[in-house]
Amino acid sequence: MKRMVVALPALVALILGGFFLWGLNPDRDPNAVPTARIAKPVPEFDLPAVAGIETPGLSADNLRETGEPVLVNVFASWCVPCRAEHAVLTRFVEQDGIRLMGINYQDKPEDAADWLADLGNPYERIGSDLDGRVGVDWAISGVPETFVVDANGVVVFRYVGPIIAPEAQAEVRAALDAAKEPL
Amino acid sequence: MKRWILVLFITFAASLAWGLEPDEILSDRGLEQRARDLSKQLRCVVCLNQDIDSSNAGVARTMRILLRERLVAGDSDEEVRAFFVERYGDFVLFQPPLKGSTYLLWFGPFVFFGIGAGIVVVVFRRHRAKTVRMSAGSLSAEEEHEINAFLQSEEEHK
Structure with a gap:
């Protein structure tokens, strides 16, 4: 009994230490929003094209018949980080041949059309999610957010925020490569 | 001074009324x-520790509208x-x-x-x-006698 009492402070220190080790880990993001959408088929949706541009709309069916992993990027013209990310996505498409689909989130079609005319349009398809419903179906917590959908239409990876930093780009590339490997 | 307090109060009272917007409210009172x-039990996925009822975030508004649609649909x-x-997983519920x-x-x-x-x-x-063990081994008659004698002598000194 006495031995147990003596060991008690050490035990408490151990538990607290473990908690701090977890809590103070610089790689842990306390603001990360978990999603129940990873490793699941893409949600059912069918979005019309953005009015005023030629790029066709986007539906769940389109993502099921790609035959290879693709990126699905949620963006909006009012989203400043999206502007920064746009150059990276364009490079992905033009230099690396990555296929890119877009969900234009709660954006006025005129604004989106202007934005794409201004910066260029790397997207193969763009669905216009005017009221943000499909955004909730994809369980996004903000824009931009980017998903990797594999050849079978399963969402295998999610990146929250703009893909700008080299680490972020590497992470997305790695996810695409991982999705390419046959199951 | 009083007027300023009133102005301050109204300013802050107005900010408290954010979140749910009038055009979202259903005509059916029960619903x-x-x-x-329900919207007080759901977490806003942008502002994490706020419920969607009081959140101004766009996603929270969409969630409130979707929630009401589900209710109307029965x-x-x-x-x-x-x-x-x-x-969003269990994370979206405030009560796990x-x-x-x-x-x-x-x-x-x-x-x-x-x-x-x-x-x-x-x-x-x-x-x-x-304590019980101590009281069990109580004093012997001799010791009792000694204590009494001591107390007695103390009395006499006073």
Whole structure:
């Protein structure tokens, strides 16, 4: 009994230490929003094209018949980080041949059309999610957010925020490569 | 001065009224009440520690509208919660559900209380056992006599 009492402070220190080790880990993001959408088929949706541009709309069916992993990027013209990310996505498409689909989130079609005319349009398809419903179906917590959908239409990876930093780009590339490997 | 206090009060009262917007409110009072109750149980995925009822975030507004649509379509409260859990996981609920991975969370406090109570009981028992042992080995007649003599002499000194 006495031995147990003596060991008690050490035990408490151990538990607290473990908690701090977890809590103070610089790689842990306390603001990360978990999603129940990873490793699941893409949600059912069918979005019309953005009015005023030629790029066709986007539906769940389109993502099921790609035959290879693709990126699905949620963006909006009012989203400043999206502007920064746009150059990276364009490079992905033009230099690396990555296929890119877009969900234009709660954006006025005129604004989106202007934005794409201004910066260029790397997207193969763009669905216009005017009221943000499909955004909730994809369980996004903000824009931009980017998903990797594999050849079978399963969402295998999610990146929250703009893909700008080299680490972020590497992470997305790695996810695409991982999705390419046959199951 | 009083006027300024009033101005301040009104300013802050107005900021409290953010969140739910008038155009979202349902005409059916019963449904609206359920919508309010439910939206207080759901986490805004942008501002994390705020419920969607009081959040100004765009996603929260969309979630409130979707929630009301589900209710109008005849969903039960449980079905509405399931709709959001299917997308955002249990994280979206302020009250974590009771299941395997949350047993420690739900019952941990009771376990710790049990351990503490156990220690207290053991310590008190030992303490009492000690006192009883001491009183059992009470003084002999000779010692009693000695003490009495001592007390007596003290009295006389006064």
